Amino acid sequence: MVTVTPxxxxxxxxxxxxxxxxxxxxxxxxxxxxxxxxEAIPAAELVASELLTNAHQHTEGPYALRILRLGGPGxxxxxxxxxxxxxxxxxxxxxxxxxxPPVDGECGRGLHLxxxxxxxxxxxxxRELGASKGGKLLWAECQWGDxx
Numbered sequence: 664m665v666t667v668t669p670x671x672x673x674x675x676x677x678x679x680x681x682x683x684x685x686x687x688x689x690x691x692x693x694x695x696x697x698x699x700x701x702e703a704i705p706a707a708e709l710v711a712s713e714l715l716t717n718a719h720q721h722t723e724g725p726y727a728l729r730i731l732r733l734g735g736p737g738x739x740x741x742x743x744x745x746x747x748x749x750x751x752x753x754x755x756x757x758x759x760x761x762x763x764p765p766v767d768g769e770c771g772r773g774l775h776l777x778x779x780x781x782x783x784x785x786x787x788x789x790r791e792l793g794a795s796k797g798g799k800l801l802w803a804e805c806q807w808g809d810x811x
Contacts (some may be wrong), residue, residue, distance in 0.1 A: 671698075672731040677715070681727055684715035687728045691741065694730050704738050706780040706805040713773040714743035714801050722747040724796075733804065740800035749786050749798060781808045 673694050677683040691711045695704050711728060718726040724746035731740040753774055778784065781803035788799050 669733055670732050672729060674730075675728045677726050677728060679719065679723070680762040681719065683720055683726070684712060687715040687743075688712050691730060693759055695739070698808075700737075700808050702740065702787055703737070704803055705717060706807075707739055708774070709780050710741045710803045710805065711743070713777050714741070717747040717751065717780050718743050721751075722798075724790040724798075726809070727803075729800075736790050737807040738804060739766075739806075740804045742800050744751055744789075744798055745798045748797060748799050750760065750786050750788065754784060759789060777803055780805060 673690075675687065675690050677687060688708050691708045692704055695701065695707060699732055707730070711730075712721065715728060722745040726743060726745040729740075729742040729744070731742065732738075733740055751774060783804040785802050786799055787802075789797050
């Protein structure tokens, strides 16, 4: 009898601290390894690293990491929420990225890497309603072999 792994999610609230992106990467590795999704770790970890680092460098408030196991074979979504509603240029479907940065450049490659590792990207701009803090949620989906 074939069983289907139900969707699940894991959320980690992170303080505005330079160590937080590293904690997020370790969390991705730990959660996916514990769930038996080792094949997803390299791409999901890189996506989390880039999105968390951008949240730390370009926003002023706290941020959060969310890992979702999606339905269907071998699909996971890595999402990062932060308090700034501005969407990075080129993020999401159809968005154009700036030219590839120079080889000796120290920044500017993050979203290129996310796009290279992800099978789908998206963004939700959140309005402040009641207990909501607004901001945005950037996400990327990674898919790997049929593990069902």
